[in-house]
Amino acid sequence: MLLILIGSFALFTYLQPDIFLNPVNLQNIMIASPEIGVIAVAMMVAMLTGGIDLSTVAVANLSAITITTLYSSLMASDPARAAQMMPFIVLLGLVVGLAGGLFNGFLISYVGIAPILATLGSMQIFNGLAIVWTGGKTLYGAPEELAAVGKAGVLGMPTTFIALLVIAGLVAIFLNKTSLGRKTQLLGTNPVAARYSGINSRQVLMSTYMLTGLLGGCAGVLFLARNPTSSADYGSSYVLLVIVIAVLGGTNPAGGFATVTGVVLATLTLQTVASGFNAIRLSAYEYSIAQGAILILVMILDQASTKRKLNKGLNKANWFKKKARK
Amino acid sequence: MLAGLRGSNNEGVLALVLVVIVVAISILNPVFFSLTTMFSIMRGSIVPLIFALGVLIVIISGGIDVSFAAIAIFSAYTAVKIAQDGNFDPGLIVITLMAACFGALLGLVNGAVIANFRLPTLIVTLGTQGLFRGVLIAYVGSKYIANPPMSLDEVAKTNIISIVNEQERGAFLHVLVVPVIILTILVAWMLKRTMFGRAIFAIGGDDEAARRAGFPVVRIQMMVYILVGVLAAVAGVFHVTLGRNANPQDLVGNELDVIAAVVLGGASVFGGRGSVLGTVLGVLLIQVINNSLLLAGVPTAWQRAAVGVLLIVGVGIQALSAKRKTKRSFVTAQLGA
Numbered sequence: 001m002l003l004i005l006i007g008s009f010a011l012f013t014y015l016q017p018d019i020f021l022n023p024v025n026l027q028n029i030m031i032a033s034p035e036i037g038v039i040a041v042a043m044m045v046a047m048l049t050g051g052i053d054l055s056t057v058a059v060a061n062l063s064a065i066t067i068t069t070l071y072s073s074l075m076a077s078d079p080a081r082a083a084q085m086m087p088f089i090v091l092l093g094l095v096v097g098l099a100g101g102l103f104n105g106f107l108i109s110y111v112g113i114a115p116i117l118a119t120l121g122s123m124q125i126f127n128g129l130a131i132v133w134t135g136g137k138t139l140y141g142a143p144e145e146l147a148a149v150g151k152a153g154v155l156g157m158p159t160t161f162i163a164l165l166v167i168a169g170l171v172a173i174f175l176n177k178t179s180l181g182r183k184t185q186l187l188g189t190n191p192v193a194a195r196y197s198g199i200n201s202r203q204v205l206m207s208t209y210m211l212t213g214l215l216g217g218c219a220g221v222l223f224l225a226r227n228p229t230s231s232a233d234y235g236s237s238y239v240l241l242v243i244v245i246a247v248l249g250g251t252n253p254a255g256g257f258a259t260v261t262g263v264v265l266a267t268l269t270l271q272t273v274a275s276g277f278n279a280i281r282l283s284a285y286e287y288s289i290a291q292g293a294i295l296i297l298v299m300i301l302d303q304a305s306t307k308r309k310l311n312k313g314l315n316k317a318n319w320f321k322k323k324a325r326k
Numbered sequence: 327m328l329a330g331l332r333g334s335n336n337e338g339v340l341a342l343v344l345v346v347i348v349v350a351i352s353i354l355n356p357v358f359f360s361l362t363t364m365f366s367i368m369r370g371s372i373v374p375l376i377f378a379l380g381v382l383i384v385i386i387s388g389g390i391d392v393s394f395a396a397i398a399i400f401s402a403y404t405a406v407k408i409a410q411d412g413n414f415d416p417g418l419i420v421i422t423l424m425a426a427c428f429g430a431l432l433g434l435v436n437g438a439v440i441a442n443f444r445l446p447t448l449i450v451t452l453g454t455q456g457l458f459r460g461v462l463i464a465y466v467g468s469k470y471i472a473n474p475p476m477s478l479d480e481v482a483k484t485n486i487i488s489i490v491n492e493q494e495r496g497a498f499l500h501v502l503v504v505p506v507i508i509l510t511i512l513v514a515w516m517l518k519r520t521m522f523g524r525a526i527f528a529i530g531g532d533d534e535a536a537r538r539a540g541f542p543v544v545r546i547q548m549m550v551y552i553l554v555g556v557l558a559a560v561a562g563v564f565h566v567t568l569g570r571n572a573n574p575q576d577l578v579g580n581e582l583d584v585i586a587a588v589v590l591g592g593a594s595v596f597g598g599r600g601s602v603l604g605t606v607l608g609v610l611l612i613q614v615i616n617n618s619l620l621l622a623g624v625p626t627a628w629q630r631a632a633v634g635v636l637l638i639v640g641v642g643i644q645a646l647s648a649k650r651k652t653k654r655s656f657v658t659a660q661l662g663a
Contacts, residue, residue: 052448107638107642111642111645112645112646112648112649113638113641113642113645114595114596114641116390116595117589117637117638117641118638120582120585120637121586121634121635121637121638122634122638123634124630124631124633124634124637125631125634125635125638127630127631127634128627128628128629128631128632128633128634129631131627132631135627136627239452240452240453240455240456243449243452247449253446253449283463285459285460285463286460287460288456288457288460289456289460289464291453291456291460292454292456292457292458293453293457295449295452295453296439296445296450296453296454296457299443299445299446299449300439300443300445303445
């Protein structure tokens with residue numbers, strides 16, 4: 001993955017060095033990455049259990065809208081208190097994300113709806129609520145402190161980018177070092193074996209989707225840090241993008257295998273490709289073609305390599321089988 | 327007796343829900359209960375129903391397709407643009423055939439990737455959705471065509487039944503309802519009575535079992551996606567005809583309504599189950615709800631949330647009853663992709 005990142009970076013540097021290597025452009029890649037990266041990490045966690053979470057972007061918007069409305073209404077009545085309450089309001093935004101995740105988790109683990117359908121439906125509900133709430137308009141008046149944090153940076157790195165690294169690190173620690181995280185991985189690898197080894201799959205699924213919801217809430221806060229407005233249909237193209245990123249980052253959509261590092265690197269790669277496309281003047285639609293093509297290609301290659309691994313042992317048997325099938 | 331009325335995929339329950347909703351809305355707002363409303367709901371169902379038939383076939387075969395809207399607008403827009411650029415007007419049938427060819431081609435792309443590499447269908451079709459739409463807008467054309475060929479315009483204005491009564495509200499039944507009814511019957515016949523239809527059910531039930539029973543699984547999966555492409559293209563042309571414009575930005579984004587209709591109609595996302603009757607009822611139910619929320623005094627902004635709630639309730643009931651039947655709690659975890 002790191003190789004692809006460096007490769008794509010080098011390619012665009014070669015094609016359009018003045019525009020692409022411009023510090024502003026590099027800064028832009030780092031500013032645009034965090035929100036997508038956090039949602040992609042959420043998608044990866046869902047895929048790790050063999051599920052999917054299509055509702056994260058809608059959750060993120062809902063959380064951003066909550067923060068904006070609360071803050072701007074407090075601001076109107078009592079500016080001093082608004083500034084004082086700011087951290088609580090942001091926290092409330094995260095709670096909205098968590099609640100969205102709780103809803104998904106309930107549908108998936110207790111009611112037993114397939115994750116695609118449950119999150120497709122809840123995406124529609126969250127999105128619908130956001131439309132009703134905002135009346136389809138863009139809301140202004142998000143906390144200025146958040147925007148200020150978004151604009152600030154340490155050693156040339158935007159704060160939001162550091163936030164992405166911190167969040168990704170925490171998720172990685174959760175998945176690899178805690179028992180719940182381990183259980184999540186096992187559940188994705190083999191649900192039957194997980195059940196027989198005494199893992200409460202309901203509880204694990206529940207916490208998985210709560211985590212993706214919470215990450216959605218974090219993404220909502222990052223939306224505001226990058227751009228102090230919120231609307232119901234912000235980032236509607238992210239749903240496809242984050243699936244591409246997750247799969248590109250080595251996540252197996254059937255569950256059981258994923259790494260946080262892979263996903264973060266994949267996020268950076270795709271952002272590099274996006275800004276590179278910009279630098280060589282290709283349209284957003286050509287970028288969408290590239291996304292689709294990359295997604296399918298990576299999955300085919302992945303499939304081919306796992307097949308090769310599997311076949312090593314059963315090479316002969318398979319050869320006969322294939323011949324017989326023909 | 328009650329069990330018999332329920333139907334094999336809960337069609338009876340769905341029909342009952344539909345009737346209850348219609349009666350309830352009619353009581354709330356008597357304007358609703360009229361021939362005008364019925365005909366307009368039927369007109370509104372033309373395009374979603376054709377889409378739904380395609381989605382039904384895919385879902386029965388154990389997959390899911392979210393690229394059909396992209397295929398539809400790609401095929402229809404390209405066909406109309408060819409007619410426009412060539413300055414000729416081949417008529418609805420030839421345009422539909424042209425679009426169907428494009429649809430088949432794009433469906434073949436989906437089918438080839440899915441069947442040969444056995445990849446998760448949702449993710450592949452999400453990818454091809456971006457691909458098809460990107461190619462359409464970047465290379466075929468991004469302009470809104472406001473004046474499609476005259477022949478389509480003629481069709482758009484043709485009604486098979488028009489009742490103009492003394493009030494200003496007339497009732498019009500659009501002519502395109504006829505091909506849709508024919509298509510519906512054809513698909514129902516194909517699924518129930520042909521070897522191909524049986525094979526789709528078999529693959530959706532258990533593809534390994536289907537393979538051992540001697541079905542050419544890869545070929546049938548390809549055919550399924552080609553068929554969906556063709557159906558989507560037809561729906562796309564009808565959409566362009568009814569709307570009397572071809573907009574490349576159209577249709578994509580409304581996939582959920584169609585998938586919700588099919589799932590509500592009793593098709594199982596695990597594959598192997600589903601019926602045309604249920605799908606028709608599901609499409610009508612969503613159309614009635616979309617149509618009547620306004621009449622019942624609910625703001626349109628709630629529509630999207632309402633469809634989401636409907637989907638979750640419908641699927642939730644299915645999931646709970648399936649759970650009660652099998653008592654195997656890990657089934658949910660198996661769906662994955």
